[in-house]
Amino acid sequence: MTASLAALSPVGHRVAPTLSASVSASETASRELVGVRGVTKTFGAGVSSFNALEGVSVSIKRNEFFTLLGPSGCGKTTLLRLLAGFDQPTSGQILLDGDDIAGLPPNKRPVNTVFQSYALFPHLTVEQNVEFGLVQQGVQREARQRTVERMLQLVRLDHIAKRKPNQLSGGQQQRVALARALAPQPRILLLDEPLSALDFKLRRGMQVELERIQRETGISFVLVTHDQEEALSMSDRIAVMDAGRILQVGNSTEIYERPNCRFVADFIGEANLFPGSAVGWVSPYVAVRPERVVLAIHKQSMPISLPGTVKEISYLGATTAFTIELTDGSVVKSQRNDAPQGLDSGSTVWCSVHPEHIIELEG
Amino acid sequence: MIRKGFSLKSVPESAFVTLLAMIFLYLPLIVLVVYAFNQNRVSTIWTGFSTIWFERVFADDNLRRAAWNSLIVALVATPVSTLLAIPAAMGFERELRFRGKAAGEALVALPLVAPEIVTAIATLIFFRLIGLQAGLLNVIIAHIVFCIPFALLPIRAQLRVIPRDIEDAAFDLYGTRWGIFRKITLPLLMPAIAAGASLAFVVSLDDFLITFMVAPAGATTLPVYLYGMLRVGVTPEANAAATLLLVVSIAVVALSMALTSRRT
Numbered sequence: 001m002t003a004s005l006a007a008l009s010p011v012g013h014r015v016a017p018t019l020s021a022s023v024s025a026s027e028t029a030s031r032e033l034v035g036v037r038g039v040t041k042t043f044g045a046g047v048s049s050f051n052a053l054e055g056v057s058v059s060i061k062r063n064e065f066f067t068l069l070g071p072s073g074c075g076k077t078t079l080l081r082l083l084a085g086f087d088q089p090t091s092g093q094i095l096l097d098g099d100d101i102a103g104l105p106p107n108k109r110p111v112n113t114v115f116q117s118y119a120l121f122p123h124l125t126v127e128q129n130v131e132f133g134l135v136q137q138g139v140q141r142e143a144r145q146r147t148v149e150r151m152l153q154l155v156r157l158d159h160i161a162k163r164k165p166n167q168l169s170g171g172q173q174q175r176v177a178l179a180r181a182l183a184p185q186p187r188i189l190l191l192d193e194p195l196s197a198l199d200f201k202l203r204r205g206m207q208v209e210l211e212r213i214q215r216e217t218g219i220s221f222v223l224v225t226h227d228q229e230e231a232l233s234m235s236d237r238i239a240v241m242d243a244g245r246i247l248q249v250g251n252s253t254e255i256y257e258r259p260n261c262r263f264v265a266d267f268i269g270e271a272n273l274f275p276g277s278a279v280g281w282v283s284p285y286v287a288v289r290p291e292r293v294v295l296a297i298h299k300q301s302m303p304i305s306l307p308g309t310v311k312e313i314s315y316l317g318a319t320t321a322f323t324i325e326l327t328d329g330s331v332v333k334s335q336r337n338d339a340p341q342g343l344d345s346g347s348t349v350w351c352s353v354h355p356e357h358i359i360e361l362e363g
Numbered sequence: 364m365i366r367k368g369f370s371l372k373s374v375p376e377s378a379f380v381t382l383l384a385m386i387f388l389y390l391p392l393i394v395l396v397v398y399a400f401n402q403n404r405v406s407t408i409w410t411g412f413s414t415i416w417f418e419r420v421f422a423d424d425n426l427r428r429a430a431w432n433s434l435i436v437a438l439v440a441t442p443v444s445t446l447l448a449i450p451a452a453m454g455f456e457r458e459l460r461f462r463g464k465a466a467g468e469a470l471v472a473l474p475l476v477a478p479e480i481v482t483a484i485a486t487l488i489f490f491r492l493i494g495l496q497a498g499l500l501n502v503i504i505a506h507i508v509f510c511i512p513f514a515l516l517p518i519r520a521q522l523r524v525i526p527r528d529i530e531d532a533a534f535d536l537y538g539t540r541w542g543i544f545r546k547i548t549l550p551l552l553m554p555a556i557a558a559g560a561s562l563a564f565v566v567s568l569d570d571f572l573i574t575f576m577v578a579p580a581g582a583t584t585l586p587v588y589l590y591g592m593l594r595v596g597v598t599p600e601a602n603a604a605a606t607l608l609l610v611v612s613i614a615v616v617a618l619s620m621a622l623t624s625r626r627t
Contacts, residue, residue, distance in 0.1 A: 084535060106535045113535045119528035123550045132546075133536035184537065 032095075033220050034060040034083065034188060039092030041078050041244075052078040054244040055092070060188070060222060061237075065214050067223045069231040070241035071267070076224045079241075080190050083222060084113045096187065107136070112181035113190040116197070118173045120165040126152070126176050127161040133184035151179040154213060171202045175209075182217060189214075191223045195230060207234050228268050232256065240264045259287065261363050272332050276360070279304055283360035292357035293334035295322060295343070300352035308332065310347045324351055392609065399602035416603035426604060429588035432499060433608075436574075436584060437567040439503050444510035445560045448518055449552070451511070453544070456522040457530075475512050479572045482509060487576040499582040502574055506567045513566050514559035521555030522548075554623040561619030565612050 041053040053075045060066045068076040081087045082094060085106035094102045101109055112133065121129050130151050134144045152158040155175035165173055174194060181189055191210075195203045211234055214221045225231055231238050232252040239249045240263070248260045259265035262273055265287035272290065276283045299305050311331070312323040322334045322343070332351050343349060402413040420426055454461070455468055474482055486505050495501055525548070533543040571586040578587060585608055592601045 086531060086535075106531070107537045107539065111535075113532070115528050115532055117526060117528050119526065119532040121529060121533070121547055132533065132538075136533075136537035136539070136542060180532075180536065 031061050032059045033062045033064075033097065034222075035093070035095035035098075036060075036079070036083075037093040037095065039079075039082065039089045039094065041075075041082060041087065042090040051244050053082075053089075056244070056246055057092075058239055058246055058249060060220060062220060063218050065211065065221045065223070065234060065236045067225060067231040067235035067238045068241060069225055069228060069238050069267075071226055074241040075244040076226075076241050077192060078244075080113075080192055080222065080224050083188065084111055084190055085109050110185075110187040111190060112184060112186040112188075113192065114174075114177045114181045114194045116192045116194065118165075118177040118197075120173055120176055120180070122165050125162050125164055126157060126168070129165070129176055130179045130183050132180065137184055147183055151183045154182070154216065155179045155209075170198055171206065174198065174206060178210075178213065182213070182219065186219060188220045188222055191221060193224055193226070195225075195227075203230075210234060232268070240267060242267070257359070259359060259361065261361050262287070265359060265361060270333060270335070271359075273361075274330065278328075278330070279358070281358065281360065284363060285361040287359040287361055288332075288353050288357060289359075290321070290333040290335035291319070292353055293332060294336070294352045294354075295324075295334050295339045296350045296352060297340050299350050302352040303355055304358070305350050305352040307348060307350055310343055310345055310349055313343065313345060322349075324349060326351070395602055396606050396609070399599060399606040401599055401602075404599065416599040417607075419600050420603045420607065423600065425583075426585075426588060426592075426600070429583050429585045430604070430607070432502070432582060433568055433585040435499065436502050436506050437564050440506035440510050440567045441514075441560050441564040444507045444563050445514045445556060447507070448511050448514035448559060448563075449556065452515055452518040452522055453548075456519055471512055471515060473512075474509050475516075483573040483576040486573060490577055496579065498579055502578050502582050502584065505573050505577045506570065509570070509573060510563035510567055514563040517555040517558040517562065518552060521552055525551050557619045557622045561615050564615050568612060568615075569608065 036056055036058045039053055039056045040051060042049050042051050044050060056075070056079060068079060070076045078087065082089055082102075085101070085104055085108070089102050092102075093100050096109070096111075106113075121132065124132070127148055130148045131144055134147060139147070148161075149158065152161055155178055157172060157175050157179065160168065160172065165176065168176065174197075177194070194210075195206050198206060207230060210221070210223075223231075223234065232255070235252060237249060237251050238255050239246045240255060241247065242263050248255060248264050250258070255264065255268055259268060259271075262285055265271040266273065270290050271287040272293065273285060273287050276286050279286060294300065294302075299307070306326050308324040308326040310322055311325050312321075314321045316335070319335050319337050320339055322339065324332045324334065326332060334351065340349075398407070398409070399416055400412050400414065401409055402411040402415070403409065451471065455464070455471075458464075486508075490501055490505075495504075497504075529551070530543055530547060533547045538546070569586055570584075571590065574584050575587050575590070578584065583591075585604065589601055589604055589608075592598060592604075
């Protein structure tokens with residue numbers, strides 16, 4: 001990876017930090033690339049003002065694929081705009097390599113953005129689009145041409161360098177936007193819902209491409225999305241956001257297997273949520289993933305095994321989804337491929353869960 | 364019953380009304396052009412094809428001077444008013460807020476809605492008041508002023524259509540304000556600037572009322588001169604001169620339309 005990064009850099013002075021086997025506390029701190037410290041962003045004034053972000057703190061590491069995930073209006077795009085410099089935080093710090101960059105405009109930050117709309121320059125060719133940032137930085141013509149060539153190879157568009165944006169497909173425009181933002185060698189690449197305009201198949205392909213390009217360039221990617229599958233499949237770490245706050249930060253497995261609150265459990269995948277007391281647990285709430293709910297005709301020898309009636313069955317191919325109403329009236333979802341044969345709407349069935357599959361939630 | 368959106372196609376009379384409007388608009392123009400080629404001195408009796416009136420127009424020193432004046436005024440007023448309209452449009456469309464923005468917008472657009480005679484008289488009084496007696500320059504200054512809102516219209520409209528993301532992207536890619544304007548905004552505005560300039564040119568070329576008021580002796584433009592000719596009686600020379608004016612106007616508009624469509 002170090003070699004490919006050196007190949008990408010026009011001057012070759014940047015080398016990815018090598019990861020030693022044991023990472024000391026000071027090294028952990030030095031691996032922080034971006035530090036968001038207690039950032040609040042308020043829009044409007046007086047009674048009509050509202051906080052798009054409320055005391056958000058998060059740390060983004062070098063060479064990391066970091067995702068901000070949340071429903072629309074959760075503040076993820078606001079945070080991205082603060083990182084890009086299009087907006088300034090009302091209070092709090094944004095550190096890049098330890099320096100507060102909160103007051104710097106976008107053209108003074110080594111941070112580039114891939115816009116949701118791509119925002120390509122329609123009057124310039126693909127080549128000229130990619131070259132734009134380098135021209136503005138005052139890079140010499142030859143170095144510029146080399147970088148543009150490499151970038152177009154990186155996104156596999158070197159064969160259409162002379163075309164104008166309106167002669168490209170959506171996926172190709174997306175790649176041009178990516179190459180254009182990567183060409184000036186930013187420290188961080190921001191991606192604002194970059195795949196939302198592509199159709200399903202292209203989206204899957206681009207996800208793989210984005211991961212590859214992140215690995216090859218060694219640049220930290222910060223992706224904003226509301227698509228949990230996209231987040232889970234691509235990211236090193238995910239920050240789940242809601243109502244202007246970051247609720248949980250962790251890798252895909254942590255976020256999915258050990259959500260820390262009802263919102264995260266419910267937003268990432270599907271979850272059966274119960275008050276802890278209902279299943280004899282001490283935590284205020286518990287969650288059980290539908291694929292962890294075992295169905296059987298008879299009571300199982302598990303600590304939690306409750307009878308219920310099948311309400312709905314939908315066959316999904318690899319699995320079958322069941323909706324079951326328990327005797328106390330609560331509804332449980334199960335989605336597995338090992339349910340007993342012959343279950344029908346109205347059948348009585350026992351829902352059982354291994355204790356280790358019960359997720360404790362704090363709130 | 365399902366309510367459908369209103370369509371003019373469902374009103375058969377609309378075609379007839381359209382035809383009538385077209386006839387009223389264009390028949391006089393056609394007649395004017397046709398009779399410019401009439402042999403007869405009396406402009407309403409057709410006796411045969413001739414280009415003699417065009418020859419007379421070109422030989423008439425006063426008419427030629429008036430035509431030159433018109434061209435000079437339009438050729439100066441067009442670029443100057445367009446150059447002033449570009450920063451005005453940027454100010455109105457790209458600066459978030461500034462003191463007096465709403466008032467400024469209203470004031471700039473006022474000449475479009477205010478009766479022209481009011482502007483004409485006001486300009487005349489103003490020029491008298493400050494004692495401006497600069498001959499053709501009087502006319503040029505007046506034209507620059509009333510051409511600005513016309514040049515401004517298409518440029519502002521285009522700025523509203525250019526997505527802000529595009530300029531944001533340039534800002535993100537280390538562009539300076541001036542760099543973004545020159546490399547991104549201005550090229551994208553070119554069709555609108557061409558449209559605005561041609562609008563200003565045509566408006567300047569055929570302005571009568573304001574020019575009539577402010578033009579001192581010797582600074583007469585073609586429309587004002589033609590009006591003078593008509594007072595003596597409609598002569599075929601007037602037809603010929605008006606035809607030339609028409610041809611120039613159409614040529615300018617056609618040129619700008621061609622430029623615009625090629626750009627986009």
